[in-house]
Amino acid sequence: MSLIVQKYGGSSVADVKKIKRVARRIKKTVKEGNRVVVVVSAPGDTTDRLLESAYQISAHPSEREVDMLLATGEQISISLLTMALHSLGCPAISFTGPQVRILTDAAHTRARIISIDTKRIEEELKKGRVVVVAGFQGISQEEDITTLGRGGSDTTAVALAVSLKADSCEIYTDVEGVYTTDPGIVPSAKRLKEISYDEMLELSSLGAKVIQLRSVELAKRYNVRLHVRSSLSNKEGTMITEKGLEAPEVCGVTYDKNQAKITIQSVPDRPGIASAIFTEIAKRNINVDMIIQSASLKGLTDVSFTIVEADLEKALPAIKEVAKRIEAKGVAASKGVAKVSIVGVGMRSHPGVAARMFSCLAKEGINIEMISTSEIKISCAIDEKYTQKAVKALHRGFRLGMNDKSTDSER
Amino acid sequence: MSLIVQKYGGSSVADVKKIKRVARRIKKTVKEGNRVVVVVSAPGDTTDRLLESAYQISAHPSEREVDMLLATGEQISISLLTMALHSLGCPAISFTGPQVRILTDAAHTRARIISIDTKRIEEELKKGRVVVVAGFQGISQEEDITTLGRGGSDTTAVALAVSLKADSCEIYTDVEGVYTTDPGIVPSAKRLKEISYDEMLELSSLGAKVIQLRSVELAKRYNVRLHVRSSLSNKEGTMITEKGLEAPEVCGVTYDKNQAKITIQSVPDRPGIASAIFTEIAKRNINVDMIIQSASLKGLTDVSFTIVEADLEKALPAIKEVAKRIEAKGVAASKGVAKVSIVGVGMRSHPGVAARMFSCLAKEGINIEMISTSEIKISCAIDEKYTQKAVKALHRGFRLGMNDKSTDSER
Numbered sequence: 001m002s003l004i005v006q007k008y009g010g011s012s013v014a015d016v017k018k019i020k021r022v023a024r025r026i027k028k029t030v031k032e033g034n035r036v037v038v039v040v041s042a043p044g045d046t047t048d049r050l051l052e053s054a055y056q057i058s059a060h061p062s063e064r065e066v067d068m069l070l071a072t073g074e075q076i077s078i079s080l081l082t083m084a085l086h087s088l089g090c091p092a093i094s095f096t097g098p099q100v101r102i103l104t105d106a107a108h109t110r111a112r113i114i115s116i117d118t119k120r121i122e123e124e125l126k127k128g129r130v131v132v133v134a135g136f137q138g139i140s141q142e143e144d145i146t147t148l149g150r151g152g153s154d155t156t157a158v159a160l161a162v163s164l165k166a167d168s169c170e171i172y173t174d175v176e177g178v179y180t181t182d183p184g185i186v187p188s189a190k191r192l193k194e195i196s197y198d199e200m201l202e203l204s205s206l207g208a209k210v211i212q213l214r215s216v217e218l219a220k221r222y223n224v225r226l227h228v229r230s231s232l233s234n235k236e237g238t239m240i241t242e243k244g245l246e247a248p249e250v251c252g253v254t255y256d257k258n259q260a261k262i263t264i265q266s267v268p269d270r271p272g273i274a275s276a277i278f279t280e281i282a283k284r285n286i287n288v289d290m291i292i293q294s295a296s297l298k299g300l301t302d303v304s305f306t307i308v309e310a311d312l313e314k315a316l317p318a319i320k321e322v323a324k325r326i327e328a329k330g331v332a333a334s335k336g337v338a339k340v341s342i343v344g345v346g347m348r349s350h351p352g353v354a355a356r357m358f359s360c361l362a363k364e365g366i367n368i369e370m371i372s373t374s375e376i377k378i379s380c381a382i383d384e385k386y387t388q389k390a391v392k393a394l395h396r397g398f399r400l401g402m403n404d405k406s407t408d409s410e411r
Numbered sequence: 412m413s414l415i416v417q418k419y420g421g422s423s424v425a426d427v428k429k430i431k432r433v434a435r436r437i438k439k440t441v442k443e444g445n446r447v448v449v450v451v452s453a454p455g456d457t458t459d460r461l462l463e464s465a466y467q468i469s470a471h472p473s474e475r476e477v478d479m480l481l482a483t484g485e486q487i488s489i490s491l492l493t494m495a496l497h498s499l500g501c502p503a504i505s506f507t508g509p510q511v512r513i514l515t516d517a518a519h520t521r522a523r524i525i526s527i528d529t530k531r532i533e534e535e536l537k538k539g540r541v542v543v544v545a546g547f548q549g550i551s552q553e554e555d556i557t558t559l560g561r562g563g564s565d566t567t568a569v570a571l572a573v574s575l576k577a578d579s580c581e582i583y584t585d586v587e588g589v590y591t592t593d594p595g596i597v598p599s600a601k602r603l604k605e606i607s608y609d610e611m612l613e614l615s616s617l618g619a620k621v622i623q624l625r626s627v628e629l630a631k632r633y634n635v636r637l638h639v640r641s642s643l644s645n646k647e648g649t650m651i652t653e654k655g656l657e658a659p660e661v662c663g664v665t666y667d668k669n670q671a672k673i674t675i676q677s678v679p680d681r682p683g684i685a686s687a688i689f690t691e692i693a694k695r696n697i698n699v700d701m702i703i704q705s706a707s708l709k710g711l712t713d714v715s716f717t718i719v720e721a722d723l724e725k726a727l728p729a730i731k732e733v734a735k736r737i738e739a740k741g742v743a744a745s746k747g748v749a750k751v752s753i754v755g756v757g758m759r760s761h762p763g764v765a766a767r768m769f770s771c772l773a774k775e776g777i778n779i780e781m782i783s784t785s786e787i788k789i790s791c792a793i794d795e796k797y798t799q800k801a802v803k804a805l806h807r808g809f810r811l812g813m814n815d816k817s818t819d820s821e822r
Contacts, residue, residue: 016467050487056427057491058498065497068505069490072483076461079480080468086476087469094479098509099554120554143510143531 002167003125004029007039007135007157011174012231013077014044022172022231023084026130030090035125037164039135039157040081042073063108067137067147071096074134074153082132092130095120097137097145102156104138104146111138111146113155116163133160151212158215162222169224171211172231177238178203178210180400181253185391188401194239195251202343202377203254216240249346249353250398253391257384259289259337260312261369262319263304266329269296273326277303280322286311290339290372290379300329304370306381309335337369338387341379342394354378360397364389413578414536415440418450418546418568422585423642424488425455433583433642434495437541441501446536448575450546450568451492453484474519478548478558482507485545485564493543503541506531508548508556513567515549515557522549522557524566527574544571562623569626573633580635582622583642588649589614589621591811592664596802599812605650606662613754613788614665627651660757660764661809664802668795670700670748671723672780673730674715677740680707684737688714691733697722701750701783701790711740715781717792720746748780749798752790753805765789771808775800 006026013019022040029036050069054061078094085092101117124131135153138146148155154171161169176191178200183189195203197220201213210228219226219240229237267273274293281288291305307315316333323331340361347353357378361368366389370381382390395401417437424430433451440447461480465472489505496503512528535542546564549557559566565582572580587602589611594600606614608631612624621639630637630651640648678684685704692699702716718726727744734742751772758764768789772779777800781792793801806812 016464019468053427053487053491054494057430058494061494062497065490065493065505068493068507069487072486075483075486076464076480079476080464082476082479083465083469083472086473094476096479096556099556145507145510 001033001035003035003037003164005037005039005157005161005164005166005169006172007153007170008041008081008172008231009153009174010041010044010046010077012172013040013081016080018231019043019077019080019084023081023088023090025172025231026085027088027090030130036130037121037125037160037166038081038130038132039153039160040074040077040132041135041153042070043077043080046073046076064144067108067111067145070147071134071137071145074136078132078134082130085130085132090130091128092132093124094132094134096134097156098139098143100133102138102159104140104148106140106142106144106146108144108146110149111140113138113148113159116159118160118163121160121164149214151214154212154215155218158218158222158224158226161224162218166224168227169219170227170229171215172229173210174230174232175210176230176233176235177228178240178252180251181391181395182255185388186253186395186401189395190400190402191235192238192251193236194241196242196345197240198376199251199343199345200240202341202374203252210238211240248344249350250342250344250400251346252343253340253394253398253400254343255338255340255387255391256289257338257387258309259306259339259381259384260309260333260335261304261306261337261381262312262315263302263332264319264323264328264330265302265332266300267303267323268327269299269301274303276326277319277322278305280318281307281315284314284318286315290370290381292370292372306337306339306370309337336384337381338384338390339379339381340387340390340394341377342398343377345376347378348375356397357394360393361390364393366390366393412444412446414446414448414575416448416450416568416572416575416577416580417583418564418581419452419492419583419642420564420585421452421455421457421488423583424451424492427491429642430454430488430491430495434492434499434501436583436642437496438499438501441541447541448532448536448571448577449492449541449543450564450571451485451488451543452546452564453481454488454491457484457487475555478519478522478556481558482545482548482556485547489543489545496541496543501541502539503543504535505543505545507545508567509550509554511544513549513570515551515559517551517553517555517557519555519557521560522551524549524559524570527570529571529574532571532575560625562625565623565626566629569629569633569635569637572635573629577635579638580630581638581640582626583640584621585641585643586621587641587644587646588639589651589663591662592802592806593666596799597664597806597812600806601811601813602646603649603662604647605652607653607756608651609787610662610754610756611651613752613785614663621649622651659755660761661753661755661811662757663754664751664805664809664811665754666749666751666798666802667700668749668798669720670717670750670792670795671720671744671746672715672717672748672792673723673726674713674743675730675734675739675741676713676743677711678714678734679738680710680712685714687737688730688733689716691729692718692726695725695729697726701781701792703781703783717748717750717781720748747795748792749795749801750790750792751798751801751805752788753809754788756787758789759786767808768805771804772801775804777801777804 104111515522
């Protein structure tokens, strides 16, 4: 008898009809001889609506009270889903995060799980009940209600799978799995049957639509097999797991638009410079993505980095100030930058992947403005208007599409 | 420094504008040098909407899950109200029923409070914070979320006032207090400055629009002064308290429409007969209101009683069956009955109140079908179509109106 943790996102429980469909799927899993723990998110746009009322009352609502407010969304889901299971004759019981002692730190709206007391869940499973747990929420040592941040229900599901030593953790969503790239850009994009934790993490924007990346980190640490599936179909989905040796060099192409590129020119190359620059930016709570420092020439270097375009206005005064202080020659900034990336654990053992990427882009006449590499990811900053062209070229160039196996990657 | 418990009903926190108004009133109370504990209900029609979703999923939703669902309503109110207090610069913190350990029995949807742990509340009051507590909800010994039944927030407020030894308990609602009768029928109906617990309980339907009667019982037992006020005005409201000796004979006129009258005719007058009849009706979960047994004549008696009209179809077969079993002669039932009542602790010491009531009705040509009396209440069942006429006549007859003091009660 296997123990399965299933997580259903907000879109899967958005209305009564969908809740009933989820209940039927859970019942089917039980009928197949499994014990099931279910984690649910708030229905549809409930969280957004609640936040809206909060901001109508206060421009800066207290984070403790925001958590108090938002936690109601999942509580609605668990009770309605449990009623739906009952009406199918399936024994079930609901619990809030605090009720099963999902103990977190006190960082309201972005709390981290410390431990879960599985006693009550295990008792109810023994009675043959499906246990329906509210995702996204927990309780602090001070007995205050906390939430885990957007997408936190995925983390709840993985944390429960770890604590209960579940046999698998299924993440149900409204897409059918993880694709080689955005099917909106490349219609031949293929669903991946399997992907490694690291690849999933590096796929960032592509992956984030499917599962919260923080929960993938957690799954990786405790080696929990994550199965991403659609709640609307019975298709196989994508398994996120520790991958075998014979991984393909590249598993997917991902991109981020609306980036801005900033270059601090002719920076005196001495210790502490990078720290000075990025501490100043961090103070303004701005995320920096790619960072490149060119090789030093005559004791001077250029430091370039990308940020989200919307942060540029906020970041620029601070950057100019720090540039002056460190005696840099100047600051150049440009909007309309995109980052395209290829990801794959296989690239570690396949030399020449980077070269192939650059040549794919060159053949399309796309200029590469910045390059950044990790062990399993290569990213290029390019002019935003070439994003689609670049993604298509790379997807074809690395033969990732459904009909690309027999196709020459060269045109 | 006084400690005041204030309770605001759902209509007082129905939208953002109203929540802000309530926050201003609370802040004013704090500015006046009081410590304040606030109890709130779910906003507007939230509870009804939640129940509706439950019944869309299941015709008989589990009561435990209904409680889980409904408890979200008050949790929304407490967080939004606390945010509104913060934005006025008023320190405040919210708590759910379970968080302040409002311990109840396990009778879901109609739980009774066993005890309240006031430790956390007192700590927060000491810090100078307004403590905002979710009404209507508690937690069972099994750590399940429970609710206290409709209007349960009033009970939460009184129970908190008792546990915290508060100086007063203010119930804010959308009416300005308790009136001598329904102002919709008698425009000169007067707001009562003061009313006793017992009178309030006997005013039943009139009082139930203002405050949950169960909370009045609790207030009576622990001698908590209840102050019923409007959240929309600064008027004085009505004080519910242990009344002084010089109470007027009658304080109000109340009525219930849509009643049905049932008479079991010529019942053999022997012990156990009444029990047989009313046990049978109770089994069908039907509330009986007035019960009258006529004096026995030749070993036979008539037993009459009233029930809510809507219950008649359900009750009649059971009554006919029991009538047959006890060898009664027959059963007569009629719809369209109303009950009009006068209430007042003063009537205990004023003889002739009943006679005056009957004469008021007689002068209007209204036939009295049944009479029932308690120590402080006299009720008459009459033809429903005369309800307004009867209420007006009694209100005038006992000089209850604003301009009736100097008026002759006779026409």
